[in-house]
Amino acid sequence: MCQNMTVQVEFKGEKTVQIAESQTLLEASLAAGIPHYHACGGKGECTTCRVLVLQGAEQLSEINSCERMVREVRKLPDNVRLACQTNVKGEGVQVHRLIKDDTDRYIFLNGAPEDGSEAIGKRRKMALFFIDIRNFTPFMEANLPFDVIHIMRRIITLFRNAIEHYGGKIIDTAGDGVYAVFGLDTNIKMATESAVFAGIKILEDVKIFNNTYMRAYFNHFFEVGIGVHVGQVIYGNVGIGLNNSLSVMGFPVNVAARLQAATKELNNSFVISEAAYGMLRNPPYSVRTAKINLKGVSNAFEVMLIGKPYEYAAAAAKVE
Ligand code: FES
Incomplete structure:
Protein backbone atom coordinates (compact mmCIF):
# COMPACT_ATOMS: atom_id res chain seq x y z
CA MET A 1 0.00 0.00 0.00
CA CYS A 2 1.41 3.47 -0.93
CA GLN A 3 2.07 5.90 1.89
CA ASN A 4 -1.15 7.91 1.57
CA MET A 5 -3.40 5.27 0.18
CA THR A 6 -6.14 3.81 2.22
CA VAL A 7 -7.81 0.43 2.09
CA GLN A 8 -11.08 -0.76 3.50
CA VAL A 9 -11.59 -2.91 6.55
CA GLU A 10 -14.94 -4.40 7.41
CA PHE A 11 -15.94 -4.41 11.05
CA LYS A 12 -18.51 -7.17 10.79
CA GLY A 13 -22.01 -6.13 11.76
CA GLU A 14 -20.91 -2.50 12.21
CA LYS A 15 -19.38 -0.68 9.27
CA THR A 16 -16.65 -0.70 6.67
CA VAL A 17 -13.96 1.87 7.43
CA GLN A 18 -11.08 3.44 5.54
CA ILE A 19 -7.65 2.81 7.02
CA ALA A 20 -4.30 4.35 6.09
CA GLU A 21 -1.06 2.43 6.36
CA SER A 22 0.05 4.58 9.27
CA GLN A 23 -3.14 3.96 11.22
CA THR A 24 -3.88 1.12 13.58
CA LEU A 25 -7.14 -0.75 13.36
CA LEU A 26 -8.18 0.97 16.58
CA GLU A 27 -7.40 4.47 15.27
CA ALA A 28 -9.32 3.79 12.08
CA SER A 29 -12.38 2.42 13.86
CA LEU A 30 -12.47 5.30 16.34
CA ALA A 31 -12.08 7.80 13.50
CA ALA A 32 -15.07 6.18 11.81
CA GLY A 33 -17.17 6.57 14.94
CA ILE A 34 -17.11 3.00 16.16
CA PRO A 35 -17.19 2.97 19.99
CA HIS A 36 -14.17 0.69 20.14
CA TYR A 37 -13.12 -0.19 23.71
CA HIS A 38 -9.52 0.85 24.45
CA ALA A 39 -9.22 0.97 28.23
CA CYS A 40 -5.43 1.44 28.29
CA GLY A 41 -5.54 4.13 25.63
CA GLY A 42 -4.01 1.96 22.95
CA LYS A 43 -0.85 0.99 24.84
CA GLY A 44 -1.27 -2.72 24.27
CA GLU A 45 -1.89 -3.48 27.93
CA CYS A 46 -5.60 -4.07 28.49
CA THR A 47 -6.66 -6.23 25.49
CA THR A 48 -10.10 -4.56 25.47
CA CYS A 49 -9.52 -3.56 21.84
CA ARG A 50 -9.19 -7.20 20.76
CA VAL A 51 -10.75 -8.25 17.48
CA LEU A 52 -11.45 -11.64 15.98
CA VAL A 53 -9.96 -11.80 12.49
CA LEU A 54 -12.51 -13.39 10.17
CA GLN A 55 -10.75 -12.77 6.85
CA GLY A 56 -7.49 -11.38 5.52
CA ALA A 57 -5.16 -12.28 8.39
CA GLU A 58 -2.28 -12.22 5.90
CA GLN A 59 -2.95 -8.52 5.25
CA LEU A 60 -2.30 -7.60 8.86
CA SER A 61 1.01 -6.36 10.24
CA GLU A 62 3.29 -8.77 12.09
CA ILE A 63 2.69 -9.17 15.82
CA ASN A 64 4.99 -6.66 17.54
CA SER A 65 6.85 -7.27 20.79
CA CYS A 66 4.27 -5.38 22.85
CA GLU A 67 1.40 -7.47 21.51
CA ARG A 68 3.43 -10.66 21.80
CA MET A 69 3.96 -10.09 25.49
CA VAL A 70 0.33 -9.46 26.31
CA ARG A 71 -0.80 -12.33 24.05
CA GLU A 72 1.28 -14.74 26.09
CA VAL A 73 -0.14 -13.52 29.37
CA ARG A 74 -3.76 -13.49 28.17
CA LYS A 75 -3.32 -16.59 26.01
CA LEU A 76 -5.01 -15.03 23.01
CA PRO A 77 -5.77 -17.46 20.18
CA ASP A 78 -4.07 -17.00 16.79
CA ASN A 79 -7.15 -15.46 15.20
CA VAL A 80 -7.44 -12.66 17.73
CA ARG A 81 -5.40 -9.46 17.36
CA LEU A 82 -5.05 -6.29 19.36
CA ALA A 83 -6.54 -3.53 17.24
CA CYS A 84 -4.30 -0.91 18.84
CA GLN A 85 -1.16 -2.76 17.74
CA THR A 86 -2.23 -3.85 14.28
CA ASN A 87 -1.92 -2.12 10.91
CA VAL A 88 -3.44 -3.21 7.63
CA LYS A 89 -1.43 -3.78 4.45
CA GLY A 90 -4.13 -4.54 1.90
CA GLU A 91 -7.76 -5.21 1.06
CA GLY A 92 -9.92 -8.10 2.19
CA VAL A 93 -9.71 -7.76 5.96
CA GLN A 94 -12.81 -8.49 7.98
CA VAL A 95 -12.75 -8.32 11.76
CA HIS A 96 -15.25 -8.66 14.55
CA ARG A 97 -14.96 -6.58 17.71
CA LEU A 98 -15.12 -8.87 20.71
CA ILE A 99 -15.75 -6.39 23.51
CA LYS A 100 -18.74 -4.23 22.76
CA ASP A 101 -20.15 -3.46 26.20
CA ASP A 102 -19.37 -3.83 29.88
CA THR A 103 -20.86 -7.31 30.03
CA ASP A 104 -18.54 -8.45 27.22
CA ARG A 105 -15.69 -6.84 29.03
CA TYR A 106 -16.56 -8.64 32.26
CA ILE A 107 -16.89 -11.96 30.47
CA PHE A 108 -13.62 -11.69 28.57
CA LEU A 109 -11.44 -10.13 31.18
CA ASN A 110 -12.75 -11.48 34.49
CA GLY A 111 -13.35 -14.91 33.04
CA ALA A 112 -9.77 -15.53 31.97
CA PRO A 113 -9.72 -19.29 31.63
CA GLU A 114 -7.24 -21.30 33.63
CA ASP A 115 -6.87 -24.05 31.09
CA GLY A 116 -5.51 -21.99 28.23
CA SER A 117 -8.74 -21.99 26.27
CA GLU A 118 -10.34 -18.69 25.37
CA ALA A 119 -13.92 -17.53 25.61
CA ILE A 120 -14.17 -17.81 21.86
CA GLY A 121 -15.93 -20.68 20.20
CA LYS A 122 -13.87 -23.03 18.08
CA ARG A 123 -14.64 -26.15 16.11
CA ARG A 124 -12.71 -29.34 16.58
CA LYS A 125 -13.09 -33.07 16.13
CA MET A 126 -13.16 -34.73 19.50
CA ALA A 127 -14.01 -38.00 21.18
CA LEU A 128 -17.03 -37.58 23.46
CA PHE A 129 -17.23 -39.79 26.52
CA PHE A 130 -20.22 -40.34 28.81
CA ILE A 131 -20.23 -42.59 31.85
CA ASP A 132 -22.95 -43.32 34.36
CA ILE A 133 -23.17 -45.53 37.43
CA ARG A 134 -25.78 -48.15 36.69
CA ASN A 135 -27.06 -49.27 40.04
CA PHE A 136 -26.51 -46.36 42.37
CA THR A 137 -30.15 -45.74 43.30
CA PRO A 138 -30.61 -48.95 45.35
CA PHE A 139 -27.33 -48.20 47.14
CA MET A 140 -28.47 -44.65 47.86
CA GLU A 141 -31.77 -45.83 49.28
CA ALA A 142 -30.18 -48.39 51.56
CA ASN A 143 -27.35 -46.34 53.06
CA LEU A 144 -26.59 -43.29 55.18
CA PRO A 145 -26.20 -39.94 53.39
CA ASP A 185 -4.88 -31.00 22.00
CA THR A 186 -4.41 -34.31 20.20
CA ASN A 187 -5.60 -35.62 16.87
CA ILE A 188 -8.90 -37.45 16.65
CA LYS A 189 -7.43 -40.95 16.28
CA MET A 190 -5.30 -40.56 19.37
CA ALA A 191 -8.24 -38.97 21.17
CA THR A 192 -10.55 -41.87 20.35
CA GLU A 193 -8.01 -44.45 21.47
CA SER A 194 -7.48 -42.55 24.70
CA ALA A 195 -11.22 -42.40 25.34
CA VAL A 196 -11.53 -46.14 24.82
CA PHE A 197 -8.48 -46.88 27.00
CA ALA A 198 -9.91 -44.67 29.74
CA GLY A 199 -13.21 -46.54 29.54
CA ILE A 200 -11.49 -49.93 29.74
CA LYS A 201 -9.42 -48.76 32.71
CA ILE A 202 -12.54 -47.55 34.50
CA LEU A 203 -14.27 -50.90 33.96
CA GLU A 204 -11.25 -52.65 35.49
CA ASP A 205 -10.91 -50.17 38.35
CA VAL A 206 -14.60 -50.43 39.23
CA LYS A 207 -14.25 -54.20 39.36
CA ILE A 208 -11.29 -53.90 41.73
CA PHE A 209 -13.14 -51.35 43.86
CA ASN A 210 -16.13 -53.69 44.08
CA ASN A 211 -14.00 -56.67 45.08
CA THR A 212 -11.76 -54.92 47.57
CA TYR A 213 -14.16 -52.42 49.13
CA MET A 214 -17.80 -52.43 48.14
CA ARG A 215 -18.56 -56.10 48.63
CA ALA A 216 -16.61 -56.19 51.90
CA TYR A 217 -18.04 -53.07 53.53
CA PHE A 218 -21.44 -52.62 51.88
CA ASN A 219 -22.35 -56.00 50.41
CA HIS A 220 -22.99 -54.16 47.15
CA PHE A 221 -21.26 -53.73 43.82
CA PHE A 222 -21.50 -51.15 41.09
CA GLU A 223 -21.62 -51.40 37.36
CA VAL A 224 -21.23 -48.56 34.89
CA GLY A 225 -22.36 -47.71 31.38
CA ILE A 226 -20.00 -45.95 28.98
CA GLY A 227 -20.75 -44.40 25.59
CA VAL A 228 -18.15 -43.00 23.18
CA HIS A 229 -18.71 -41.22 19.89
CA VAL A 230 -16.54 -38.92 17.76
CA GLY A 231 -17.37 -35.85 15.75
CA GLN A 232 -17.00 -32.18 15.06
CA VAL A 233 -18.06 -30.09 18.04
CA ILE A 234 -17.95 -26.49 19.15
CA TYR A 235 -16.05 -25.67 22.29
CA GLY A 236 -15.39 -22.55 24.25
CA ASN A 237 -15.38 -21.07 27.68
CA VAL A 238 -18.82 -19.91 28.72
CA GLY A 239 -18.05 -19.22 32.37
CA ILE A 240 -18.98 -15.65 33.24
CA GLY A 241 -16.59 -15.10 36.07
CA LEU A 242 -18.43 -17.55 38.30
CA ASN A 243 -17.27 -20.72 36.68
CA ASN A 244 -14.61 -20.87 34.04
CA SER A 245 -15.70 -24.22 32.76
CA LEU A 246 -15.20 -25.29 29.21
CA SER A 247 -18.30 -26.18 27.24
CA VAL A 248 -18.28 -28.66 24.38
CA MET A 249 -21.47 -28.93 22.38
CA GLY A 250 -22.93 -30.23 19.17
CA PHE A 251 -24.95 -33.13 17.81
CA PRO A 252 -22.13 -35.68 18.36
CA VAL A 253 -22.34 -34.91 22.08
CA ASN A 254 -26.02 -35.89 22.07
CA VAL A 255 -25.14 -39.07 20.22
CA ALA A 256 -22.49 -40.02 22.78
CA ALA A 257 -24.96 -39.41 25.61
CA ARG A 258 -27.50 -41.59 23.81
CA LEU A 259 -24.91 -44.38 23.43
CA GLN A 260 -24.27 -44.27 27.14
CA ALA A 261 -28.01 -44.53 27.81
CA ALA A 262 -28.23 -47.42 25.32
CA THR A 263 -25.87 -49.53 27.46
CA LYS A 264 -28.98 -50.43 29.51
CA GLU A 265 -31.13 -51.68 26.66
CA LEU A 266 -28.18 -53.37 24.92
CA ASN A 267 -27.07 -54.96 28.20
CA ASN A 268 -23.44 -54.08 27.61
CA SER A 269 -21.24 -51.84 29.73
CA PHE A 270 -19.36 -50.11 26.90
CA VAL A 271 -20.99 -48.98 23.66
CA ILE A 272 -19.09 -47.06 20.98
CA SER A 273 -20.21 -45.78 17.61
CA GLU A 274 -19.05 -47.36 14.40
CA ALA A 275 -17.25 -44.07 13.62
CA ALA A 276 -15.29 -44.27 16.88
CA TYR A 277 -14.53 -47.93 16.33
CA GLY A 278 -13.13 -47.10 12.89
CA MET A 279 -10.60 -44.75 14.50
CA LEU A 280 -8.97 -47.45 16.62
CA ARG A 281 -5.59 -48.78 15.50
CA ASN A 282 -6.07 -52.10 17.29
CA PRO A 283 -9.79 -52.53 17.75
CA PRO A 284 -11.05 -55.40 19.87
CA TYR A 285 -11.32 -58.55 17.70
CA SER A 286 -14.68 -59.93 18.59
CA VAL A 287 -17.34 -57.38 19.22
CA ARG A 288 -21.06 -57.56 18.90
CA THR A 289 -22.74 -54.95 16.79
CA ALA A 290 -26.20 -53.52 17.26
CA LYS A 291 -28.39 -50.82 15.86
CA ILE A 292 -30.06 -48.13 17.87
CA ASN A 293 -32.43 -45.36 16.95
CA LEU A 294 -31.52 -41.77 17.53
CA LYS A 295 -34.02 -38.97 17.95
CA GLY A 296 -34.16 -36.93 14.75
CA VAL A 297 -32.18 -39.47 12.70
CA SER A 298 -34.18 -41.66 10.34
CA ASN A 299 -31.65 -44.47 9.78
CA ALA A 300 -30.71 -46.83 12.59
CA PHE A 301 -27.29 -46.06 14.03
CA GLU A 302 -24.71 -48.84 14.12
CA VAL A 303 -22.82 -49.36 17.36
CA MET A 304 -20.18 -51.75 18.69
CA LEU A 305 -20.50 -53.41 22.07
CA ILE A 306 -17.01 -53.60 23.52
CA GLY A 307 -17.89 -54.06 27.19
CA LYS A 308 -19.49 -56.92 29.09
CA PRO A 309 -23.10 -57.88 29.82
CA TYR A 310 -24.27 -56.65 33.19
CA GLU A 311 -24.18 -58.90 36.21
CA TYR A 312 -27.33 -57.18 37.34
CA ALA A 313 -29.10 -57.99 34.08
CA ALA A 314 -32.42 -57.09 35.58
CA ALA A 315 -31.04 -53.83 36.91
CA ALA A 316 -29.60 -53.06 33.50
CA ALA A 317 -33.02 -53.22 31.95
CA LYS A 318 -34.55 -51.09 34.65
CA VAL A 319 -34.82 -47.37 34.06
CA GLU A 320 -33.16 -45.61 36.95
S1 FES B 1 -6.42 -0.58 23.80
FE1 FES B 1 -5.53 -1.61 25.44
S2 FES B 1 -4.57 -3.27 24.47
FE2 FES B 1 -5.40 -2.20 22.81
Whole structure:
Protein backbone atom coordinates (compact mmCIF):
# COMPACT_ATOMS: atom_id res chain seq x y z
CA MET A 1 0.00 0.00 0.00
CA CYS A 2 1.41 3.47 -0.93
CA GLN A 3 2.07 5.90 1.89
CA ASN A 4 -1.15 7.91 1.57
CA MET A 5 -3.40 5.27 0.18
CA THR A 6 -6.14 3.81 2.22
CA VAL A 7 -7.81 0.43 2.09
CA GLN A 8 -11.08 -0.76 3.50
CA VAL A 9 -11.59 -2.91 6.55
CA GLU A 10 -14.94 -4.40 7.41
CA PHE A 11 -15.94 -4.41 11.05
CA LYS A 12 -18.51 -7.17 10.79
CA GLY A 13 -22.01 -6.13 11.76
CA GLU A 14 -20.91 -2.50 12.21
CA LYS A 15 -19.38 -0.68 9.27
CA THR A 16 -16.65 -0.70 6.67
CA VAL A 17 -13.96 1.87 7.43
CA GLN A 18 -11.08 3.44 5.54
CA ILE A 19 -7.65 2.81 7.02
CA ALA A 20 -4.30 4.35 6.09
CA GLU A 21 -1.06 2.43 6.36
CA SER A 22 0.05 4.58 9.27
CA GLN A 23 -3.14 3.96 11.22
CA THR A 24 -3.88 1.12 13.58
CA LEU A 25 -7.14 -0.75 13.36
CA LEU A 26 -8.18 0.97 16.58
CA GLU A 27 -7.40 4.47 15.27
CA ALA A 28 -9.32 3.79 12.08
CA SER A 29 -12.38 2.42 13.86
CA LEU A 30 -12.47 5.30 16.34
CA ALA A 31 -12.08 7.80 13.50
CA ALA A 32 -15.07 6.18 11.81
CA GLY A 33 -17.17 6.57 14.94
CA ILE A 34 -17.11 3.00 16.16
CA PRO A 35 -17.19 2.97 19.99
CA HIS A 36 -14.17 0.69 20.14
CA TYR A 37 -13.12 -0.19 23.71
CA HIS A 38 -9.52 0.85 24.45
CA ALA A 39 -9.22 0.97 28.23
CA CYS A 40 -5.43 1.44 28.29
CA GLY A 41 -5.54 4.13 25.63
CA GLY A 42 -4.01 1.96 22.95
CA LYS A 43 -0.85 0.99 24.84
CA GLY A 44 -1.27 -2.72 24.27
CA GLU A 45 -1.89 -3.48 27.93
CA CYS A 46 -5.60 -4.07 28.49
CA THR A 47 -6.66 -6.23 25.49
CA THR A 48 -10.10 -4.56 25.47
CA CYS A 49 -9.52 -3.56 21.84
CA ARG A 50 -9.19 -7.20 20.76
CA VAL A 51 -10.75 -8.25 17.48
CA LEU A 52 -11.45 -11.64 15.98
CA VAL A 53 -9.96 -11.80 12.49
CA LEU A 54 -12.51 -13.39 10.17
CA GLN A 55 -10.75 -12.77 6.85
CA GLY A 56 -7.49 -11.38 5.52
CA ALA A 57 -5.16 -12.28 8.39
CA GLU A 58 -2.28 -12.22 5.90
CA GLN A 59 -2.95 -8.52 5.25
CA LEU A 60 -2.30 -7.60 8.86
CA SER A 61 1.01 -6.36 10.24
CA GLU A 62 3.29 -8.77 12.09
CA ILE A 63 2.69 -9.17 15.82
CA ASN A 64 4.99 -6.66 17.54
CA SER A 65 6.85 -7.27 20.79
CA CYS A 66 4.27 -5.38 22.85
CA GLU A 67 1.40 -7.47 21.51
CA ARG A 68 3.43 -10.66 21.80
CA MET A 69 3.96 -10.09 25.49
CA VAL A 70 0.33 -9.46 26.31
CA ARG A 71 -0.80 -12.33 24.05
CA GLU A 72 1.28 -14.74 26.09
CA VAL A 73 -0.14 -13.52 29.37
CA ARG A 74 -3.76 -13.49 28.17
CA LYS A 75 -3.32 -16.59 26.01
CA LEU A 76 -5.01 -15.03 23.01
CA PRO A 77 -5.77 -17.46 20.18
CA ASP A 78 -4.07 -17.00 16.79
CA ASN A 79 -7.15 -15.46 15.20
CA VAL A 80 -7.44 -12.66 17.73
CA ARG A 81 -5.40 -9.46 17.36
CA LEU A 82 -5.05 -6.29 19.36
CA ALA A 83 -6.54 -3.53 17.24
CA CYS A 84 -4.30 -0.91 18.84
CA GLN A 85 -1.16 -2.76 17.74
CA THR A 86 -2.23 -3.85 14.28
CA ASN A 87 -1.92 -2.12 10.91
CA VAL A 88 -3.44 -3.21 7.63
CA LYS A 89 -1.43 -3.78 4.45
CA GLY A 90 -4.13 -4.54 1.90
CA GLU A 91 -7.76 -5.21 1.06
CA GLY A 92 -9.92 -8.10 2.19
CA VAL A 93 -9.71 -7.76 5.96
CA GLN A 94 -12.81 -8.49 7.98
CA VAL A 95 -12.75 -8.32 11.76
CA HIS A 96 -15.25 -8.66 14.55
CA ARG A 97 -14.96 -6.58 17.71
CA LEU A 98 -15.12 -8.87 20.71
CA ILE A 99 -15.75 -6.39 23.51
CA LYS A 100 -18.74 -4.23 22.76
CA ASP A 101 -20.15 -3.46 26.20
CA ASP A 102 -19.37 -3.83 29.88
CA THR A 103 -20.86 -7.31 30.03
CA ASP A 104 -18.54 -8.45 27.22
CA ARG A 105 -15.69 -6.84 29.03
CA TYR A 106 -16.56 -8.64 32.26
CA ILE A 107 -16.89 -11.96 30.47
CA PHE A 108 -13.62 -11.69 28.57
CA LEU A 109 -11.44 -10.13 31.18
CA ASN A 110 -12.75 -11.48 34.49
CA GLY A 111 -13.35 -14.91 33.04
CA ALA A 112 -9.77 -15.53 31.97
CA PRO A 113 -9.72 -19.29 31.63
CA GLU A 114 -7.24 -21.30 33.63
CA ASP A 115 -6.87 -24.05 31.09
CA GLY A 116 -5.51 -21.99 28.23
CA SER A 117 -8.74 -21.99 26.27
CA GLU A 118 -10.34 -18.69 25.37
CA ALA A 119 -13.92 -17.53 25.61
CA ILE A 120 -14.17 -17.81 21.86
CA GLY A 121 -15.93 -20.68 20.20
CA LYS A 122 -13.87 -23.03 18.08
CA ARG A 123 -14.64 -26.15 16.11
CA ARG A 124 -12.71 -29.34 16.58
CA LYS A 125 -13.09 -33.07 16.13
CA MET A 126 -13.16 -34.73 19.50
CA ALA A 127 -14.01 -38.00 21.18
CA LEU A 128 -17.03 -37.58 23.46
CA PHE A 129 -17.23 -39.79 26.52
CA PHE A 130 -20.22 -40.34 28.81
CA ILE A 131 -20.23 -42.59 31.85
CA ASP A 132 -22.95 -43.32 34.36
CA ILE A 133 -23.17 -45.53 37.43
CA ARG A 134 -25.78 -48.15 36.69
CA ASN A 135 -27.06 -49.27 40.04
CA PHE A 136 -26.51 -46.36 42.37
CA THR A 137 -30.15 -45.74 43.30
CA PRO A 138 -30.61 -48.95 45.35
CA PHE A 139 -27.33 -48.20 47.14
CA MET A 140 -28.47 -44.65 47.86
CA GLU A 141 -31.77 -45.83 49.28
CA ALA A 142 -30.18 -48.39 51.56
CA ASN A 143 -27.35 -46.34 53.06
CA LEU A 144 -26.59 -43.29 55.18
CA PRO A 145 -26.20 -39.94 53.39
CA PHE A 146 -22.59 -39.74 54.56
CA ASP A 147 -21.76 -43.09 52.97
CA VAL A 148 -23.66 -42.25 49.79
CA ILE A 149 -21.68 -39.04 49.25
CA HIS A 150 -18.40 -40.63 50.29
CA ILE A 151 -18.79 -43.56 47.91
CA MET A 152 -19.95 -41.27 45.13
CA ARG A 153 -16.78 -39.21 45.60
CA ARG A 154 -14.64 -42.34 45.51
CA ILE A 155 -16.19 -43.49 42.26
CA ILE A 156 -16.09 -40.10 40.60
CA THR A 157 -12.42 -39.81 41.65
CA LEU A 158 -11.80 -43.19 40.06
CA PHE A 159 -13.44 -41.94 36.84
CA ARG A 160 -11.48 -38.71 36.94
CA ASN A 161 -8.13 -40.41 37.49
CA ALA A 162 -8.63 -42.68 34.49
CA ILE A 163 -9.92 -39.87 32.26
CA GLU A 164 -7.07 -37.54 33.16
CA HIS A 165 -4.51 -40.33 32.93
CA TYR A 166 -5.44 -40.66 29.26
CA GLY A 167 -5.50 -36.93 28.61
CA GLY A 168 -9.26 -36.39 28.77
CA LYS A 169 -11.01 -33.43 30.33
CA ILE A 170 -14.17 -33.63 32.42
CA ILE A 171 -16.73 -31.16 31.12
CA ASP A 172 -19.62 -31.91 33.40
CA THR A 173 -20.72 -34.10 36.27
CA ALA A 174 -24.39 -34.59 36.85
CA GLY A 175 -25.88 -36.91 39.43
CA ASP A 176 -24.01 -40.17 39.16
CA GLY A 177 -22.55 -39.52 35.71
CA VAL A 178 -19.63 -37.77 34.08
CA TYR A 179 -19.22 -36.22 30.65
CA ALA A 180 -15.65 -35.87 29.36
CA VAL A 181 -13.90 -35.08 26.10
CA PHE A 182 -10.66 -36.27 24.57
CA GLY A 183 -8.79 -34.45 21.81
CA LEU A 184 -8.52 -30.86 22.98
CA ASP A 185 -4.88 -31.00 22.00
CA THR A 186 -4.41 -34.31 20.20
CA ASN A 187 -5.60 -35.62 16.87
CA ILE A 188 -8.90 -37.45 16.65
CA LYS A 189 -7.43 -40.95 16.28
CA MET A 190 -5.30 -40.56 19.37
CA ALA A 191 -8.24 -38.97 21.17
CA THR A 192 -10.55 -41.87 20.35
CA GLU A 193 -8.01 -44.45 21.47
CA SER A 194 -7.48 -42.55 24.70
CA ALA A 195 -11.22 -42.40 25.34
CA VAL A 196 -11.53 -46.14 24.82
CA PHE A 197 -8.48 -46.88 27.00
CA ALA A 198 -9.91 -44.67 29.74
CA GLY A 199 -13.21 -46.54 29.54
CA ILE A 200 -11.49 -49.93 29.74
CA LYS A 201 -9.42 -48.76 32.71
CA ILE A 202 -12.54 -47.55 34.50
CA LEU A 203 -14.27 -50.90 33.96
CA GLU A 204 -11.25 -52.65 35.49
CA ASP A 205 -10.91 -50.17 38.35
CA VAL A 206 -14.60 -50.43 39.23
CA LYS A 207 -14.25 -54.20 39.36
CA ILE A 208 -11.29 -53.90 41.73
CA PHE A 209 -13.14 -51.35 43.86
CA ASN A 210 -16.13 -53.69 44.08
CA ASN A 211 -14.00 -56.67 45.08
CA THR A 212 -11.76 -54.92 47.57
CA TYR A 213 -14.16 -52.42 49.13
CA MET A 214 -17.80 -52.43 48.14
CA ARG A 215 -18.56 -56.10 48.63
CA ALA A 216 -16.61 -56.19 51.90
CA TYR A 217 -18.04 -53.07 53.53
CA PHE A 218 -21.44 -52.62 51.88
CA ASN A 219 -22.35 -56.00 50.41
CA HIS A 220 -22.99 -54.16 47.15
CA PHE A 221 -21.26 -53.73 43.82
CA PHE A 222 -21.50 -51.15 41.09
CA GLU A 223 -21.62 -51.40 37.36
CA VAL A 224 -21.23 -48.56 34.89
CA GLY A 225 -22.36 -47.71 31.38
CA ILE A 226 -20.00 -45.95 28.98
CA GLY A 227 -20.75 -44.40 25.59
CA VAL A 228 -18.15 -43.00 23.18
CA HIS A 229 -18.71 -41.22 19.89
CA VAL A 230 -16.54 -38.92 17.76
CA GLY A 231 -17.37 -35.85 15.75
CA GLN A 232 -17.00 -32.18 15.06
CA VAL A 233 -18.06 -30.09 18.04
CA ILE A 234 -17.95 -26.49 19.15
CA TYR A 235 -16.05 -25.67 22.29
CA GLY A 236 -15.39 -22.55 24.25
CA ASN A 237 -15.38 -21.07 27.68
CA VAL A 238 -18.82 -19.91 28.72
CA GLY A 239 -18.05 -19.22 32.37
CA ILE A 240 -18.98 -15.65 33.24
CA GLY A 241 -16.59 -15.10 36.07
CA LEU A 242 -18.43 -17.55 38.30
CA ASN A 243 -17.27 -20.72 36.68
CA ASN A 244 -14.61 -20.87 34.04
CA SER A 245 -15.70 -24.22 32.76
CA LEU A 246 -15.20 -25.29 29.21
CA SER A 247 -18.30 -26.18 27.24
CA VAL A 248 -18.28 -28.66 24.38
CA MET A 249 -21.47 -28.93 22.38
CA GLY A 250 -22.93 -30.23 19.17
CA PHE A 251 -24.95 -33.13 17.81
CA PRO A 252 -22.13 -35.68 18.36
CA VAL A 253 -22.34 -34.91 22.08
CA ASN A 254 -26.02 -35.89 22.07
CA VAL A 255 -25.14 -39.07 20.22
CA ALA A 256 -22.49 -40.02 22.78
CA ALA A 257 -24.96 -39.41 25.61
CA ARG A 258 -27.50 -41.59 23.81
CA LEU A 259 -24.91 -44.38 23.43
CA GLN A 260 -24.27 -44.27 27.14
CA ALA A 261 -28.01 -44.53 27.81
CA ALA A 262 -28.23 -47.42 25.32
CA THR A 263 -25.87 -49.53 27.46
CA LYS A 264 -28.98 -50.43 29.51
CA GLU A 265 -31.13 -51.68 26.66
CA LEU A 266 -28.18 -53.37 24.92
CA ASN A 267 -27.07 -54.96 28.20
CA ASN A 268 -23.44 -54.08 27.61
CA SER A 269 -21.24 -51.84 29.73
CA PHE A 270 -19.36 -50.11 26.90
CA VAL A 271 -20.99 -48.98 23.66
CA ILE A 272 -19.09 -47.06 20.98
CA SER A 273 -20.21 -45.78 17.61
CA GLU A 274 -19.05 -47.36 14.40
CA ALA A 275 -17.25 -44.07 13.62
CA ALA A 276 -15.29 -44.27 16.88
CA TYR A 277 -14.53 -47.93 16.33
CA GLY A 278 -13.13 -47.10 12.89
CA MET A 279 -10.60 -44.75 14.50
CA LEU A 280 -8.97 -47.45 16.62
CA ARG A 281 -5.59 -48.78 15.50
CA ASN A 282 -6.07 -52.10 17.29
CA PRO A 283 -9.79 -52.53 17.75
CA PRO A 284 -11.05 -55.40 19.87
CA TYR A 285 -11.32 -58.55 17.70
CA SER A 286 -14.68 -59.93 18.59
CA VAL A 287 -17.34 -57.38 19.22
CA ARG A 288 -21.06 -57.56 18.90
CA THR A 289 -22.74 -54.95 16.79
CA ALA A 290 -26.20 -53.52 17.26
CA LYS A 291 -28.39 -50.82 15.86
CA ILE A 292 -30.06 -48.13 17.87
CA ASN A 293 -32.43 -45.36 16.95
CA LEU A 294 -31.52 -41.77 17.53
CA LYS A 295 -34.02 -38.97 17.95
CA GLY A 296 -34.16 -36.93 14.75
CA VAL A 297 -32.18 -39.47 12.70
CA SER A 298 -34.18 -41.66 10.34
CA ASN A 299 -31.65 -44.47 9.78
CA ALA A 300 -30.71 -46.83 12.59
CA PHE A 301 -27.29 -46.06 14.03
CA GLU A 302 -24.71 -48.84 14.12
CA VAL A 303 -22.82 -49.36 17.36
CA MET A 304 -20.18 -51.75 18.69
CA LEU A 305 -20.50 -53.41 22.07
CA ILE A 306 -17.01 -53.60 23.52
CA GLY A 307 -17.89 -54.06 27.19
CA LYS A 308 -19.49 -56.92 29.09
CA PRO A 309 -23.10 -57.88 29.82
CA TYR A 310 -24.27 -56.65 33.19
CA GLU A 311 -24.18 -58.90 36.21
CA TYR A 312 -27.33 -57.18 37.34
CA ALA A 313 -29.10 -57.99 34.08
CA ALA A 314 -32.42 -57.09 35.58
CA ALA A 315 -31.04 -53.83 36.91
CA ALA A 316 -29.60 -53.06 33.50
CA ALA A 317 -33.02 -53.22 31.95
CA LYS A 318 -34.55 -51.09 34.65
CA VAL A 319 -34.82 -47.37 34.06
CA GLU A 320 -33.16 -45.61 36.95
S1 FES B 1 -6.42 -0.58 23.80
FE1 FES B 1 -5.53 -1.61 25.44
S2 FES B 1 -4.57 -3.27 24.47
FE2 FES B 1 -5.40 -2.20 22.81
